[in-house]
Amino acid sequence: MKTSLFFSAKRDTLSWLTLHNFASGVAACQQAKELRPHPAFGFISAPGAAGFMGTGWWQALIRAVQEQSGYDCPHILDCGADPGYALFAASQGQKLIVLEAPSPVLESVNEVYERLGGHVFSMRPPSFDLISTLSGV
Structure with a gap:
């Protein structure tokens, strides 16, 4: 799976x-902006969120x-194993997703995302889970 040079460099950091x-x-x-002017993080949805919350919900939340x-941060929607x-x-218009599917399926979906300038993660990247205590809610 090839990835654009810009995204691969950014993804690694x-x-x-x-x-x-x-x-x-x-x-x-807000916390990140207080620490540095250009935060180096992105958001990822909960595992399998595309199935139980949906793409529209995720994109509305991010917006x-x-x-x-x-x-304006990068964001990944976790689609579980469902192509x-x-x-x-x-x-x-979702550009970044996680899809943990068998190789032939993953390759087919990845072709679609490459044409759209997106990226498919074949496994969920490590993330810190934001819990409600961060916001005091």
Whole structure:
């Protein structure tokens, strides 16, 4: 699977935060901006979130966090092992996903994402799980 040079360099230096809600996302962005002007993290959804929350929910959550915080961050939607969720996410403009599927399926979905300038993670990258205590909620 090939990846754009820009994304592969950026991906290797990012930390990922598992995002569950608006308040913790905004709190993470605000805390990070206080520490450094250009935070080096992105958000990843909960495992399998494409199936139980949906692409629209994820993209709306990310948009709201970005609008409130002013931080335009990379974000990954976890599609579990379901290529249907992954392809639907692609049709909705999602550029980064996790798809833990068998190799032939993974290769087919990856071809779609490459054409769209996206990336498919074949396994979930390590992440810090944002819990509600971060935001005080």
